[in-house]
Amino acid sequence: MNSVPLSWMGLSIAIPVVGAFAVSRTRNPDRARHWSVVITAATLLSTIGVWCNFQLLESSASHAGPRLVSRCLGYEALVIDQFSAPLLPLTAALYFLTTATTLRTKIRRFSFGLALVSEAIALAIFACSAGWLLITLLVVGTVPPYLELRSRAGSTGVYSTRVYVVHMALFVGLLLLGQVLVDLEGGTGAHSVWAILPLLLAVLVRSGIVPFHCWITDLFEHATFGTALLYATPLVGAYAAVRLVLPIAPEWVLRSMGLVSLATAVYAAGMALIQRDARRLFSYLFLSHSALVLVGLEMLTPIGLTGALCVWLSVGLAMGGFGLTMRALESRVGRLSLVDFQGLYDHTPNLAMCFLLTGLASVGFPGTFGFVGTELLVDGAVETYLYVGVAVVVAAAINGIAVVKAYFLLFTGTRHASSVSLMIARRERYAVLALAGLIFYGGFVPQPGVESRHQAADELLQAHAARENPSTSSAGFTGGRRSPEPPLCIQQPKTAPLGNSLAMPKIPFIALQ
């Protein structure tokens, strides 16, 4: 049996956990940042190892849809499949870039230890299929931002945790209630609406769908930009939708999810236009884009779902980069206002380019990866409901205006006077180049990414179809099912495995639990 990918996976989770412990004991913020950069880089390499090994395994499989499964006590604990494989390095890259581009002006405010813990939780979430492990991780994942908000509330004298706490309490309550009801109904096949509805509502809260979206804007108001960015951008809510709701929800439930998400996409786009603060603008842009992902998830067509998964990647990359650029600007001039012109171009031309590039990539500008995703999403929408396509186009148009408006307000209109250099740092330049490279690569050579998302979409549709027809064997989105295989067994497709040139020594998985 080949345990290579899950050893990498275990390492990807263990490194930030151990690193968080080490960093939290460091009193020197510079040293904490330095070690965090090393740890997140190692985590990123590890997740890339997971992904590469999965791709090698997938290319050698004689049938579609290999999955790597680790079982614990008969339950599927960790699963890496076509859907989740690229999400791991994407999440790790976001954490790495955020940590690496944290300037000195922010190192005392941004908690590196909490960020590493969040990273471990996020990666573990993306390596979970369903069941109580996923629920537990989703619940635990809400804690690090709360801890930061509480510590900042003490220092700023502002009671800034309530909005977040209320919404996350609602999220946790609905999640637990829904899973309990699903478990009580048990087995495969249809679940009652009373079991599905709490899970659906939990997903909507976590994803920031109107009217449950205020916690995201509030989080960006009160938390550090880095923490808020890392909590929001990986789209954990959408992941929960795929793992918890999609396999069991009937079409009308998914359609309802799609409708409210569509309304959120257009509403958030309009709200982004009128914002006077850059963070709030970013939060609304993010809400609009992430809502489009949920819109695509409900389509249940190969093209629509593929589009949603492509938009997911482009949102992570482009919005992550957009947020990091804003954060870099904030590090230099403080909180960014969108009331007056700031005129920062002459001081930070590279950041200006990155801002425009990532902002336009997020709205699907030609030549960027977002263009393909948006095209697929719109095309998929046309197959199902024409009005969905119209709303997606309108939201994208308004978002484009908001992005360029923000660009003009922040970088032009006047000349910013500064007696210190605000030029881009070397780390930031590398981050900008890496992001630009990925965005353009995805834009000009989209085939590999789209193909992988299409395969993932096919697997998700098969799983959904298996729920509709329980006699058909499913692809395994029914977490919690006992199996006769021994625990801690790694399943592979029934083909000859590749040579073990990349194999790591087997690490007993139980040691990591």
Add this chain to the structure above:
Amino acid sequence: MFDYELLMRGLGLAVVAAPFGLLLVLGVSSLVGHPLPERRIARMGHLAIAVGFVASVTVLGLMLASETYCVPIEVGSWVAIPHYHFSVKFVFDRLSVPFVILSFILCGTIGAFANRYMHRERGFNRFFVMYALFMLGMVVTSLAGTIETLFAGWELVGLSSAMLVAYFHERPAPVRNGLRVWAVYRISDAALLLASVVLHHVRGEGDFDKLLGSLPWPEGAAVLSGPEALLVGLLLLLAAAGKSALVPFSGWLPRAMEGPTPSSAVFYGALSVHLGAFLLLRVSPILDMSLWLSAAVVVAGLSTALFAAVAGRVQTDIKSALSFASLTQVGIIVAEIGFGLRYLALVHILGHACLRTLQFVRAPTLLTDYRSLENAIGGSLPATPNVFQRWIPERVQMQVYRSALERGHLDTCLAERLVAPVIRFFQYCDALERRWTDWIAGGPSRESERTRTTVASLEEVL
């Protein structure tokens, strides 16, 4: 003996690859923080123009020699998955070849002009990056064989235009005007994308040769019914109206004169202002399917021509006057398209673009030209009362004059009737959200409204 198809394919790709290569080099050098020196940029620009121009003229020559009127070039499937493919396809026909040759000629002229006009300007590199982006967008739009490819080029032209309007970005006025141009372009882009969505919905196709008939332009016949053609056509007309500054979107064109003269010449005098008309020419078989649609195109064109003819007479600076003169001609061109006069419209575009480019690049030396004329005739240039002043009552003249000064109140109408209600609605929602979060938080919840944004230098903050 040579392989004709292979040669045509190579030349066709060279036409697109030349501006793309220029953009790649200039863009990457800017991104890595090492912009190229002026002389190298100039040489690379000349090379790209020369390659593209020679390739496109060679294509034209080969097409004429072989009496071929349409040469499709499929680059390949950019994305191909089951049930979906996005193929990049270019078509060389009687519409696209003249337009792309015109693009290369005018871009080359303006490039040479700008090398000197923009010499030692702070934003020299930035100008030429946008110039390369614009040229690529124009070439892709001209040669697009599918509506998706056309949309991609359309967006590139839009972004470069808006960025060049805001070229002098140390001042707020060019930036505000650039944003307004961008907003109108986004509406135009949305309309084009919606047209593409509807076409896919009704026909499942985006290829022009499948939608508009296999015969070469302009002899195709659209495979749409009357109501389908009306819906798609109206969306395309809206897209064209935004791009070509037709009524009611005419307000952005004089505002776009904030940009440097080379970009004004090539964009708003010559090329991008005709893009809307080009789009209507490209989809002219759809216009033939619906009388109402053709009538709408004629009305849009004639009303634009009338408006621009009147507004142009009250302008007090040469570039604004020229912009309205351009708009008058564009309106006439669109009306010609609506009347079904396709070749006339194409020839009109070619001639008008060249004339207007000349006028725009001469605009900075207008006063010198006037003095030369007056020196030659030995006195002031005569100003004779025109028909309008002789036959129209003075009270009406004043009303028309005031309306023309306000540019037909078009901007005000759009701002007050369309934009302001939307802004007010979302501001109301924002206020509701603030009340909601304040209630949950038990106090003021928006830190951003209390935090003073830093305008002082960083050392004063620390």
